Amino acid sequence: MSNSSSLNEFLLLAFADTQELQLLQFALFLGIYLSALLGNGLIITAVACDHHLHTPMYFFLLNLSFLDLGSISVTVPKSMANSLRDTRAISYLGCAAQVFFFFFLFSAEYFLLTVMAYDRYIAICKPLHYGTLMGTGACVRMAVAAWGSGFLYAVLHTANTFSIPFCQGNTVDQFFCEVPQILKLSCLESYLREVGLLVVSLCLAFGCFIFIVLSYVQIFTAVLRIPSEQGRHKAFSMCLPHLAVVSLFISTGLFAYLKPPSISSPALDLVLAVLYSVVPPAVNPLIYSMRNKELKDALRKVIQWVQCQHQ
Numbered sequence: 398m399s400n401s402s403s404l405n406e407f408l409l410l411a412f413a414d415t416q417e418l419q420l421l422q423f424a425l426f427l428g429i430y431l432s433a434l435l436g437n438g439l440i441i442t443a444v445a446c447d448h449h450l451h452t453p454m455y456f457f458l459l460n461l462s463f464l465d466l467g468s469i470s471v472t473v474p475k476s477m478a479n480s481l482r483d484t485r486a487i488s489y490l491g492c493a494a495q496v497f498f499f500f501f502l503f504s505a506e507y508f509l510l511t512v513m514a515y516d517r518y519i520a521i522c523k524p525l526h527y528g529t530l531m532g533t534g535a536c537v538r539m540a541v542a543a544w545g546s547g548f549l550y551a552v553l554h555t556a557n558t559f560s561i562p563f564c565q566g567n568t569v570d571q572f573f574c575e576v577p578q579i580l581k582l583s584c585l586e587s588y589l590r591e592v593g594l595l596v597v598s599l600c601l602a603f604g605c606f607i608f609i610v611l612s613y614v615q616i617f618t619a620v621l622r623i624p625s626e627q628g629r630h631k632a633f634s635m636c637l638p639h640l641a642v643v644s645l646f647i648s649t650g651l652f653a654y655l656k657p658p659s660i661s662s663p664a665l666d667l668v669l670a671v672l673y674s675v676v677p678p679a680v681n682p683l684i685y686s687m688r689n690k691e692l693k694d695a696l697r698k699v700i701q702w703v704q705c706q707h708q
């Protein structure tokens with residue numbers, strides 16, 4: 398079909414073919430998007446305003462909420478706009494921007510979750526050294542490392558993916574520009590470089606995964622040795638939300654990318670993509686605020702303050 402020089406837009410997968418179902422999808426995405434904005438916005442306000450929450454753990458949570466807000470804004474608004482306008486098109490530049498920001502924000506989030514596991518490990522297994530190991534300087538360096546490596550990574554993937562000539566049309570079988578689907582459009586063989594890069598990324602991701610698992614093995618061994626029931630409960634409530642968020646992030650991602658090709662169908666791929674790209678940013682604030690008393694108190698204060706302003 399067309400070659401790369403004449404390719405100036407891609408066509409995304411629509412969720413439905415009738416106008417009514419498209420409106421339904423629009424309403425559903427709008428609901429999810431608004432709840433993500435509200436949840437993450439509340440956490441950002443609570444952590445920024447309550448000085449009880451000015452500790453490394455909550456600063457990292459602040460970072461996580463910003464990343465969640467960003468990552469859900471990469472895919473959902475465009476898909477909503479398209480279903481409202483009854484079109485499937487995304488410009489070449491728009492597609493490249495989606496790939497870039499998607500990689501940037503999701504890999505930064507994954508690196509940040511690894512840093513947060515380290516933070517919980519130090520807090521629970523080496524509490525006496527927490528102050529020295531997790532000082533302001535060290536925390537800022539770790540946060541910068543997470544954002545920086547996400548950025549670098551995104552530059553590499555985007556440059557690599559879009560330097561490949563495309564010769565299989567311009568229909569992306571996903572509701573946003575997802576790299577594996579874009580690679581399917583490339584001329585045979587030239588995509589091997591990007592596949593190589595993806596394999597390297599998977600190894601890196603696996604390294605982080607092992608690090609997180611080892612941290613949690615140490616954390617659980619330490620927590621189970623705490624003699625008092627109350628102490629155990631407190632220690633668990635400090636790390637279970639993080640563990641839940643990590644598990645959700647990794648399990649949905651793994652399932653989407655490592656499922657056997659035999660059970661692949663466009664509908665299943667679509668549902669899985671929603672699961673790993675849309676659901677975690679929307680439910681992370683919920684998971685974090687559900688079990689954490691300090692955060693709940695801070696959120697209550699924010700809500701009371703807002704109510705006072707309206708009276």
Ligand SMILES: *[C@@H]1O[C@H](CO)[C@@H](O)[C@H](O)[C@H]1NC(C)=O
Binds near residue numbers: 460
């Ligand atoms: C991210 O975390 C670092 C380290 O705790 C903190 O200094 C910084 O203010 C946070 N940045 C954002 C945007 O949340």
